[in-house]
Each structure stands twice: as C-alpha cells, then as structure tokens.
Amino acid sequence: MNTHFSIQDKSEYNFATVLLPLPCGPQNRVTFLKSIVNPLRKVIDVLEGISEGDGDLTQRLPIIGKDEVSMLSRHFNKTFEKIGVTLSAVINESEKMQVSANSLGHNVSETASAVNEISSNIASIRGQITTQNEGVDQTVETAAQISANIDALNDASIKLRKNKIVSI
Secondary structure (H helix, E strand, C coil): CCCCCCHHHHHHHHHHHHHCCCCCCHHHHHHHHHHHHHHHHHHHHHHHHHHHCCCCCCCCCCCCCCCHHHHHHHHHHHHHHHHHHHHHHHHHHHHHHHHHHHHHHHHHHHHHHHHHHHHHHHHHHHHHHHHHHHHHHHHHHHHHHHHHHHHHHHHHHHHHHHHHHHHC
8 A cells, every 4th residue: 555645645535534434425525525625726726836936926816605715715815915015015115215225325425525525625725824824934034134124224324324424
C-alpha cells in the first residue's frame, strides 16, 4: 500500500473517508465531495497564485451560497481588501516621503549654495578690509612725511629769519 500522499491526496482521502459511510449512492457521494473539494481548490489556487505568482492581491473568490466555503471566501475577500487598502496607504505615504526627500535634497542644495556665496562674500570683505588697512597705513606714512617736511620747512624758515636778522 502506498503511504506517501500529497497534501491534495490527503485532503481528498480525508473527505472521502468521512463521506464513505454516508447512506447515499456513490454518484451522490462524488457530487457531494466535489461540492466541497472544488471550492476549496479554488481557494488553494488563488492563494497559491498570490504566494508563488505575481502577488496579485486584487484576486477575489466567488461567493456562492451561505455554506462554510462561502463564509471562508467572504472573509478571504475582506482580508485581502484590507491588505490592498493598507498597501495603497503605504505606497501613498512612500510617494509623499519621496517628494519630501526630493524637496529636502533641493533645499540642502540651495542652502549649500547660499553658504558658499556667504563664504565668498566674507572673503571679499576680508580682502577689502585688508586693502583699506593698507591704504590707512599708507596715509599715516604720508601724513608723517608731510608733518616731517612741515617741521623741516619750519626749522628752515626759522634759520632763515635768524640769518636775515643777523645779516642786517
């Protein structure tokens, strides 16, 4: 006897085992078994497509009737609808964060440019102050020479007057 079953084999085996004692004909048992297994296979196929396929969370299960499989399908659909809403919110927030990051990057770039311009202006002002200090130093030297020349002229003028007075 083969003791290795796939999950699918086991579920069919288990359903078949449960349904074998039902007091109905074999055709009715098969129909009843298919009414349970086929909707469950649909659930399995959709979940497998999501987990191993492209992850399409927009897939929904048909809700036919009010049995347990229909309830499972309804809750499955509601769950994946909520997951879809959550993913949409995450994507939306991610896009907002990207816009903020781009804006922040632009602002940082503008700030860096402004800092460079300020640094350049400070260097220019420093150069102007240095030039002005050199001009002031030169003016002080020139004023000192003029003062010395005036003193020398004054001394010469005094000597000349003394010489004129003496010669008279």
